[in-house]
Amino acid sequence: MDFLHRNGVLIIQHLQKDYRAYYDFLNFMSSVGDPRNIFSIYFPLWFQLNQTVGTKMIWVAVIGDWFNLIFKWILFGHRPYWWIQETQIYPNHSSPCLEQFPTTCETGPGSPSGHAMGSSCVWYVMVTAALSHTVSWMDKFSVTLHRLTWSCLWSLFWLIQISVCISRVFIATHFPHQVILGVIGGMLVAEAFEYTPGILTASLSLYLKTNLFLFLFALGFYLLLRMLDIDLLWSVPIAKKWCANPDWIHMDTTPFAGLVRNLGVLFGLGFAINSDMFLLSCRGENGYKPRFRLLCAATSVTALQLYRLVHVPTHTEHLFYVLSFCKSASIPLTVVALIPYCVHTAMQPRGKKIN
Secondary structure: OHHHHHHHHHHHHHHHHHOHHHHHHHHHHHHHOOHHHHHHHHHHHHHHHOHHHHHHHHHHHHHHHHHHHHHHHHHOOOOHHHHHHHOOOOHHHOOOOOOOOOOOOOOOOOOOOHHHHHHHHHHHHHHHHHHHHHHHHOOHHHHHHHHHHHHHHHHHHHHHHHHHHHHHHHOOOOOHHHHHHHHHHHHHHHHHHHHOHHHHHOOHHHHHHHHHHHHHHHHHHHHHHHHOOOOOOOHHHHHHHHOOOHHHOOHHHOHHHHHHHHHHHHHHHHHHHOOHHHHHHOOOHHHHOHHHHHHHHHHHHHHHHHHOOOOOOOOOHHHHHHHHHHHHHHHHHHHHHHHHHHHHHHHOOOOOOOO
16 A cells, blocks of 8 residues: 555656646646535536436435445545655655645545545436437437447546546545546446436435435444444544644535535435425426526526535534534525426416416
């Protein structure tokens, strides 16, 4: 493992030396894989375009990030910006210097990369959905066009994944092998969901049972290892110790913060899809009109960008987790139920009663 780490540091130094001028672009590509953008940008757009794809996207993102958390706890992966300070393989304290950035100081373990895993699983869903759509309207004489579309979409997929991986390595928050593991893991999770159509018609009971299972398994795994004197939050104090700027440490990068965020989103989606507002609007007569979908998509994306202005207080850890869960649950409730219902109401002729 030290071999991978040491060579990874050399790659990071090379990237930071030769590609510093591209920092803004690489920082943008890092945000492309941010799990929070999956819920605030990709999901509202795709759900209004295709409810099946949007629903699958949430399941894939939540389950993928849950697996990412479990593997982080198992693999105990170091991050470059603190590993060079903690390792003993460099003689006479001659550890290399890695530049840090405002997005460097994530506090959870580093392997596999959550950004790379989230990006690959969600983009895998989008690419496969787009290809399925093109197949449905192409006739037998369009084989060449289908092959061209297939090549373009998968080339775009790999271009985005490589860019996200390079950006995460560049800012010294991941080693190269960690982002590679993340991409492979994300694709495997997404591919597994190609064979689980039951989630598309899941009842509220199934959503609640899945939420409970994910929470209890993660909590039980954490408590079990604590009983064995294994601290799964070992990375948090190390991250705080070696981060160049204390202001770059954020509570929403801790392991349990991601778990709470994902459980909140899945919980909210279950209630939203099984609500009367969703059935009346998205499954009603307006639900199939392009104008209705465009208005819902534009309004949803705008509203979720305003959500970014709402900051959950971090002075009390337990309060942070509770409010973070509530904020996350409100995202699918807003996108799936509230906004479509409001748009549906606004599109009704005056004087017509809404049942």
